[in-house]
Amino acid sequence: MTADSTTTKLKTIESVRDDIAERRTTALAVVEEFYARIKKEDAEIGAFLTFSEDRAMAQVERIHRLAVDGKPLPPLAGVPVAIKDVMVTRGVRTTAGSKILEHFVPPYDCTAVARLEAAGAVVLGKLNCDEFAMGSSTENSAYRPVRNPRDKTRVPGGSSGGSAAAVAAGMAVATLGSDTGGSIRQPASFCGVVGLKPTYGRVSRYGLIAFASSLDHIGPFANTVKDAALVLRTIAGRDAMDATSAEVPVPDYVSALEQPLKAATDTASGRITGNDKLRVGVAKEYFGSGLDAEVRAAVEAAIQKLASLGCEIVPVSLPHTKFAIPAYYIVATAEASANLARYDGVRYGFRARPARTLSEMYRETRDGGFGMEVKRRIMLGTYALSAGYYDAYYLKAQKVRTLLTRDFDDAFKKVDVIAAPTAPTAAFKLGEKVDDPLAMYLADIYTVTANLAGIPGISVPCGETREGLPIGLQIFGRHFDEATVLRVAHAYERAAQSA
Amino acid sequence: MKVSEQDVAYVAELANLELTADERVRMLRDLNSILEYVERLNGLDTTNVEPMAQVSDRYGVDVSRQGTERFAYASREDIKEGLRPSLPHQEAIENAPETDGTFFEVPKVIER
Numbered sequence: 001m002t003a004d005s006t007t008t009k010l011k012t013i014e015s016v017r018d019d020i021a022e023r024r025t026t027a028l029a030v031v032e033e034f035y036a037r038i039k040k041e042d043a044e045i046g047a048f049l050t051f052s053e054d055r056a057m058a059q060v061e062r063i064h065r066l067a068v069d070g071k072p073l074p075p076l077a078g079v080p081v082a083i084k085d086v087m088v089t090r091g092v093r094t095t096a097g098s099k100i101l102e103h104f105v106p107p108y109d110c111t112a113v114a115r116l117e118a119a120g121a122v123v124l125g126k127l128n129c130d131e132f133a134m135g136s137s138t139e140n141s142a143y144r145p146v147r148n149p150r151d152k153t154r155v156p157g158g159s160s161g162g163s164a165a166a167v168a169a170g171m172a173v174a175t176l177g178s179d180t181g182g183s184i185r186q187p188a189s190f191c192g193v194v195g196l197k198p199t200y201g202r203v204s205r206y207g208l209i210a211f212a213s214s215l216d217h218i219g220p221f222a223n224t225v226k227d228a229a230l231v232l233r234t235i236a237g238r239d240a241m242d243a244t245s246a247e248v249p250v251p252d253y254v255s256a257l258e259q260p261l262k263a264a265t266d267t268a269s270g271r272i273t274g275n276d277k278l279r280v281g282v283a284k285e286y287f288g289s290g291l292d293a294e295v296r297a298a299v300e301a302a303i304q305k306l307a308s309l310g311c312e313i314v315p316v317s318l319p320h321t322k323f324a325i326p327a328y329y330i331v332a333t334a335e336a337s338a339n340l341a342r343y344d345g346v347r348y349g350f351r352a353r354p355a356r357t358l359s360e361m362y363r364e365t366r367d368g369g370f371g372m373e374v375k376r377r378i379m380l381g382t383y384a385l386s387a388g389y390y391d392a393y394y395l396k397a398q399k400v401r402t403l404l405t406r407d408f409d410d411a412f413k414k415v416d417v418i419a420a421p422t423a424p425t426a427a428f429k430l431g432e433k434v435d436d437p438l439a440m441y442l443a444d445i446y447t448v449t450a451n452l453a454g455i456p457g458i459s460v461p462c463g464e465t466r467e468g469l470p471i472g473l474q475i476f477g478r479h480f481d482e483a484t485v486l487r488v489a490h491a492y493e494r495a496a497q498s499a
Numbered sequence: 500m501k502v503s504e505q506d507v508a509y510v511a512e513l514a515n516l517e518l519t520a521d522e523r524v525r526m527l528r529d530l531n532s533i534l535e536y537v538e539r540l541n542g543l544d545t546t547n548v549e550p551m552a553q554v555s556d557r558y559g560v561d562v563s564r565q566g567t568e569r570f571a572y573a574s575r576e577d578i579k580e581g582l583r584p585s586l587p588h589q590e591a592i593e594n595a596p597e598t599d600g601t602f603f604e605v606p607k608v609i610e611r
Contacts, residue, residue, distance in 0.1 A: 107590040200554040214553040244553070326537040337514060344515070346603050348594035358608050363517040375516060376529055382514040383502070383530065396540050398550030403543070405551060437529050438536055454554030479554075 010170050010223045013079050013230050017120075020067055020078040027063040027078035031056055031122055034080040038124070038171045045169055046146045047162040049085050051125040052092045056080075059122045076234060077120035082172040084163045085126040086133050087113055087218065088207045092123075096209045097131040097141040097159075100343050100350045100369030110207025111242070112176055112218045112235040119234045124172060127162030131371045132340065133178055133211045135159050136186060136443040139434050140373045147430070150192055150470060154427040157187030157443075160221070164191040167221045174222040174231050178208055180215045181328055182423075182447025185459040188221055189422035189472025192461045194489070195221045196228045199480045200454030201246035203232075204239030212335035213244075215328075215451040225460060225490040229253035232482060248480050256483040257490040261310055263416050264484050278488065280306050281316035281415030286446055292425045298463040298471040299421045305495055306419065306488065316411040316418065320403045321449060327404065328448040329441055330384050330397035337381030343369060376437060405453040412478045417488050421446055422459040422472035446474060456482045460489040462496065502530045 019025045035053075042048050063078045088094045088106035095101045117123060130140035138146040138161025146161040148154040149169035156165040160177030164187035167175050177184040179197040188195025196219045203218045210216060220231035230253075237250045263276040282303060287296060307313050345351035345365030352368045355361035370378070384393035411418060424445055433440045450457040455476055462473035473492065477485035507526050511518050518526060585591075588601075597604040 104594055107586055107593065320543070323540055323543055326540050329533065330537060330540075341515070345596060346605055347592075349596070351596035355606050358606050359515070361606050362515045366515055367517045367519075370516075372522065372525070375518070375522065376526065378514050378516065379507070379510055379526055380530060380533060383506070383510045383534075386510060386513060393537065395550055396545060398552060399545035399548040400540055400543060402548050402551040403545070405554075438532055441533075 011173050012224055013076060013173055013222070013227045016079045016173055017073060017075065017077050020063065021073045023067070027060045027067070027122065030078055031060050031080055031124070034124060034171065041149075041169050041171060044147060044152060045149055045165050045171075046144045047127055047166040047169070047171060048082070048125045049095060049097070049128050049143055049162070050093045052089065052123050055089075055092060056122045056124055059117060059120075063120055063122070074118075074120035075230065076116065079121045079173050080124050081116055081121045082124045082127050082163070082166050082175045083110075083113055084129050084160050084175070084177045086129060086178050086209045086211075087176060088209065089113055089123070089126065092126065094126060094209070095143070096133070097129045097143065098369065098371070098374070099142040100365075101348070102142075102350060104348055106207075108207065110218075111204040111239045113207065115235045116176070116231070121234075127160070127166055127175060129162055130159035130183075131374050132209065132336070133159040133180055133183055134336070134373050134377055136182070136440050137428070137430075137433065138162065138187070139430065140371060142371055145430060148191060148427050150468070151427065153429055154469070155190065155430055157190035157423070157427060159183040159187075160195075161187050163221045164188050164193055164195065167191070167193045167223060174220055174227050176218060176231075176235075177221055178211075179217045179219055179447075179451065180211050181332060181451050182444040184217075184219045184221065185447050185457055185472065185474060186423045186443060188459040189461075189474075190427035190470065192464075192470030193221055193223060194225055194228045194458065194460050194493075195219065196232060196458045196482070196486075197450060197456060198232060198236065198482055199246075199456045201244055201248070202456070202480065202482065203235050204242040204245040206239055206241035206245075210339040212332040213339065214335060215332055217451070225458070225486055225493050226254065226257060228458070229257055229486045229490075232486075246480070251483050253483055253486055256487055259487055261487065261491050264481065277310060277312040278417070278484075279314050279415040280311045280488070281314050281411050281418040283316050283318040283321070283411070283418060283420065285318050285321035286420035290424050290442070290445070291421060294465045295421050295423070295425060295471050299419070299473055302462040302473040302492060302496070303419050305499075306492060309491055309495055311488070314415050316415055318404075318407040318411060318418075318449070320400065320407050323400050324404055324449045324452060325441060325445055327397040327400040328444070328452055329380070330393050331401060331452070333377040333381030334384050334394050334397075335381070337378045337385060340370075340374070340378055345369075373437070401452045404449055408449075408453045408455055408476070416477070416484055418476040420474045420476070422474040423447070426465045426467075426469035426471055450476055455479055456485050458485050458489045460493055462492070501534050502527060
C-alpha cells in the first residue's frame, strides 16, 4: 500500500478529537471541512444517499459546549462518521438502498448509531449500498451505483460500497457497514481500507434492517486498525433490545493493540501473560483455483511478514470451504424471504396504487418496490423453504453450516488466528458481473464462512496489483476474540507501513 | 432444469410477487443456474449432523437447563428500567401510505 499520499492526508479518530480538545480546530470547522469535501468528491463517487446536517449540527453544538467549558471530551468527540443506509436513524430518511423505503423516516435509532453519537461522533449522513444489502458491488442500489475512489471505472465492492468508498475518499473518518456474507470485508479490500466484521452477538443488531438475521452483523470501516478498534469498543456489548447480543464483557480493544504479538492467554480480556508464539493458520482451501495470482502473491507476502514478526505459520484445513457458497445462499435467501415479507405497503414504505384487492395491492407494491436481485433472492429463499424442498435445500444447508463451523472449531484448537485473502480478485469493472448472479455470488467465496460460523474477521490492506488496485488480507479469529484479530492486523499494518 | 415455468409462477405466488413476463424468463434461468451450483451440497454426507439455525445457541447458553430456560441470558428481566412505553400512536402511523388518522387503510378484503 502506498502509505504516503493516502494514509497521511486522511484523518484518524484520535487526531480529530485531539485537535478539537487542544483547540487547534473546532468541531464545526471539522464538520464543515468534511461536508465541503463530500460536495466536491461525491458527485462522482456516489457514496451518500441522504445528509443529516441538522443532527450533525446539534452534535457539533454539544461538543463545542464541552470544549468551551473545558470539560473532558468523549472518545469520539467531533469525529465525522457516516452510516450505511440499512441502519435506522430517527428523523433521518433510511432507504436500505431500496425504492420500497424511498420516503421512510424511522421513529427510532439503531443502537450502534446511538452509541457512536453518545461517544461524541458526528453523523454526517447515510451511505449508499446494495438494495437490502444484497449484492457484492453496490450496483444493486435502487438509487445509483457507487464508484471506487481508487479507480472510478471499478466497483467499490458491496454491499457496504458507500461505507468503504466514503472512508477511502476521506469523506468520513469512520463509517458503519453491515456484513451478512462479506459486505464489510470485501468492499474494505476493494477500496484499500480496514473493515471489521465482529463476532455474531458482539454488536447489537437493533435497528439494523434485517436481511438474514442469523448472519447479519454491524461493524466499522476505518483508515487504520486502531480506529476500527476504537469504533468497535464504542458499539460493542450487550443491548437489551437485541436478544442475540451476547452478555460477554467488552475488553479495551485499543490497549490490546499494544500487547506483544504472542498467543493470548486470556482471550476474554485479550491479556498476554505467556511467551508462546502466536500461531497463524493458513488453509489451502483459501488459496485454490479462482484466486487471482497477484492477490495470492500479496497475501502470501503478508503471511511471510507475520512470520518475520515472530508468528508461527501453521497449515490448517477447513475441508468444507467449497460448500460454503451454496450453503450460504440457501440459508441467507431463506431468511431474507421471511424478513422481507413485511414490505407489504400497509404500515410503511411504497404502496402501488390503485389496487382493487388486498392481494393485488401486496403483489403490485412488491413488484414495483423491489429490484431484480431482491426478487431473485426472495424467490430462491421461498423455493428453498417450500413444501417438498425444505429438507433437500434448507435443512441440508443448515447441516452444512454445522460442518463449516466445526472446521473452524478444529482449526482454532491449533492456531490463534487464520490468515486468508479477503476476496479472490481486486475490484472488478462496473457492469462486469451485473448480469451473472452466480459470478457475483462467488465474489464472497472467502468471506461467507465467517458469517455462517459467526467468528470475527477483518480485512486490512496488504498491497496493490500492478494496476494500483488495493488487495486485502483477511484475518479470522475465535468467537469473541476480536482483541487478537485486531492485534495481529495492527502489527501487520505497522510493519507494512514502515517497510 | 430443476425449476419449471409452473414452479416460478407458484413460488412467485407464495412470495406475493407478480413478476413481469421478462422477469419470469430471467428468474427461470437464474434459479436453475444457482440451484445447479447448490447441487454440490448433495455430494456431502450429512447423516447424523445436527442442523445449525443460529450462532448464538453456541454460547451464553446454560446447558444444564431445558427449553427456553437455556436462554435465560436473553430474558426480559434484564430490562432494568421495566417495560418501555410503546411508540406513540401518531409516530407509528406516520410512515403509512394510507391511514384514516387512527387505522392503516387497505383495499376492501371482504366482498359483499
